[in-house]
Amino acid sequence: xxxxxxxxxxxxxxxxxxxxxxxxxxxxxxNVFDLQRxxxxxxxxxxxxxxxYKHYLxxxxxxxxxxxxxxxxxxxxxxxxxxxxQRYTLxxxxxxxxxxxxxxxxxxxxxxxxxxxxxxxxxxxxxxTHCAKAAFLLxxxxxxxYLIYYAGRYLFLTYAYERVVNKSWFRQSLxxxxxxxxxxxxxxxxxxxxDSGFVLMIFSVxxxxxFMYFVAMHRLYPRYLVHRNKKVLVQEMIGFWALSFIWMLLxxxxxxxxxxxxxxxxxxxxxxxxxxxILPVAWWIFTARNARxxxxxxxxxxxxxxxxxxxxxxxQINPHFLFNAxxxxxxxxxxxQATATGQGIQQLGDMMRFMLHDNTLESIPLEKEIAYLQxxxxxxxxxxxxxxxxxxxxxxxEALCEHNIAPxxxxxxxxxxxxxxxxxxxxxRINLSLSCTNDKIYFDVYNSIHxxxxxxxxxxxxxxxxxxxxxxLNLLYPGKHDLNIRETGTxxxxxxxxxxxxxxxxxx
Numbered sequence: 001x002x003x004x005x006x007x008x009x010x011x012x013x014x015x016x017x018x019x020x021x022x023x024x025x026x027x028x029x030x031n032v033f034d035l036q037r038x039x040x041x042x043x044x045x046x047x048x049x050x051x052x053y054k055h056y057l058x059x060x061x062x063x064x065x066x067x068x069x070x071x072x073x074x075x076x077x078x079x080x081x082x083x084x085x086q087r088y089t090l091x092x093x094x095x096x097x098x099x100x101x102x103x104x105x106x107x108x109x110x111x112x113x114x115x116x117x118x119x120x121x122x123x124x125x126x127x128x129t130h131c132a133k134a135a136f137l138l139x140x141x142x143x144x145x146y147l148i149y150y151a152g153r154y155l156f157l158t159y160a161y162e163r164v165v166n167k168s169w170f171r172q173s174l175x176x177x178x179x180x181x182x183x184x185x186x187x188x189x190x191x192x193x194x195d196s197g198f199v200l201m202i203f204s205v206x207x208x209x210x211f212m213y214f215v216a217m218h219r220l221y222p223r224y225l226v227h228r229n230k231k232v233l234v235q236e237m238i239g240f241w242a243l244s245f246i247w248m249l250l251x252x253x254x255x256x257x258x259x260x261x262x263x264x265x266x267x268x269x270x271x272x273x274x275x276x277x278i279l280p281v282a283w284w285i286f287t288a289r290n291a292r293x294x295x296x297x298x299x300x301x302x303x304x305x306x307x308x309x310x311x312x313x314x315x316q317i318n319p320h321f322l323f324n325a326x327x328x329x330x331x332x333x334x335x336x337q338a339t340a341t342g343q344g345i346q347q348l349g350d351m352m353r354f355m356l357h358d359n360t361l362e363s364i365p366l367e368k369e370i371a372y373l374q375x376x377x378x379x380x381x382x383x384x385x386x387x388x389x390x391x392x393x394x395x396x397x398e399a400l401c402e403h404n405i406a407p408x409x410x411x412x413x414x415x416x417x418x419x420x421x422x423x424x425x426x427x428x429r430i431n432l433s434l435s436c437t438n439d440k441i442y443f444d445v446y447n448s449i450h451x452x453x454x455x456x457x458x459x460x461x462x463x464x465x466x467x468x469x470x471x472x473l474n475l476l477y478p479g480k481h482d483l484n485i486r487e488t489g490t491x492x493x494x495x496x497x498x499x500x501x502x503x504x505x506x507x508x
Contacts, residue, residue: 075150078094208243209274366404373432420492443497447491
């Protein structure tokens with residue numbers, strides 16, 4: 001919550017500084033006599049003396065400052081310390097002087113900002129009454145706006161924040177939205193002028209700069225990471241930048257400009273700002289975001305491998321003893337002519353060897369994963385060979401399967417099928433197929449589900465193993481896999497497609 005309030009404070013401060021900069025910028029850059037003419041014509045109309053600083057700059061600064069500091073105090077102190085802790089009485093007592101200060105300063109600043117009204121009303125009291133009414137309505141408006149903002153904020157934090165706060169797209173949308181809003185707001189502040197043509201031109205420049213930032217972040221730079229061709233990048237930049245000609249032309253037509261001065265100025269400003277500021281800033285944010293994402297991806301992968309290794313070491317007590325025991329049992333079975341038993345022991349030994357040696361690697365040949373699958377299925381056939389109602393259909397085509405794959409990526413789906421798809425009392429069926437092309441691996445598993453098993457599956461959220469594989473796929477093969485899982489009351493389907501790189505002979 002403190003982080004959210006700091007973000008809100010930063011946004012409010014940024015808006016305040018932008019407005020402050022806009023006002024002071026004009027005071028420094030423009031000639032004071034031009035400012036007198038642009039903003040003092042109403043005073044001249046009613047035969048009042050106009051001073052740019054007393055009747056425009058200082059009143060607006062006071063107005064903006066009291067609104068900003070009132071928001072900071074109410075939202076940062078009163079609401080969290082009193083209202084949110086249900087200390088309503090004390091909160092209301094402290095809110096009253098804040099509202100009165102807001103009303104009074106707006107009232108006083110309006111008497112200077114609209115000083116020409118002294119030439120409209122017959123009495124000074126009439127002017128003060130007019131400004132007091134306007135200040136009251138504006139204070140009430142600010143209160144309503146804050147209540148609407150706080151209500152929306154409360155609903156978002158209560159019902160949506162936890163669901164989206166950890167999503168990368170949410171954080172990226174916040175940053176992009178803030179940058180684009182800042183760009184448009186900056187140009188809006190610059191566009192504060194009585195010349196409608198100038199205002200329209202500057203506002204159009206702001207819209208196009210925000211558009212170019214969005215295009216760079218979501219089109220130009222992501223594509224550049226794929227093709228790595230600077231010539232193509234420059235061509236695409238020029239193509240999108242060329243839209244500024246059409247955009248500024250439409251702006252000129254809309255504004256009914258009598259000359260091409262504003263049109264030419266808009267093109268020059270758009271070109272310079274886009275090349276010097278927008279595209280470099282977008283590149284800096286894009287690279288920082290990608291570096292952070294790569295760091296997090298590496299940490300997640302390292303954590304996944306570490307946790308898997310720890311889980312593996314928990315049962316890796318004495319592998320040599322286990323292998324020696326299995327070899328002894330295998331020899332005894334052969335001496336007693338128990339061929340099936342000996343074959344099962346050998347298959348179990350091969351599976352354990354795979355778990356001990358290959359399961360800790362980042363990638364293994366797909367043929368080893370297939371061998372593990374075949375050994376596992378063979379042992380399951382031994383367990384169910386006396387039950388004719390259990391049908392196990394396996395179709396593995398190893399042609400073109402000369403790819404590498406992360407270990408133990410396919411077996412959880414098969415384990416799930418045998419765990420929930422086999423019944424000693426009802427007809428059961430498991431179908432498994434695996435095939436490859438030069439650039440893809442296809443894996444399908446189908447199994448029946450029995451009534452007593454479906455409840456168990458629901459309680460276990462389709463099994464811990466499948467959820468683990470789903471996470472590993474997202475971490476190890478982002479955007480390079482297609483996992484579809486469908487369930488009915490009596491059937492369970494899994495389809496997995498992995499995209500492979502023929503050149504590297506590996507899953508990418």
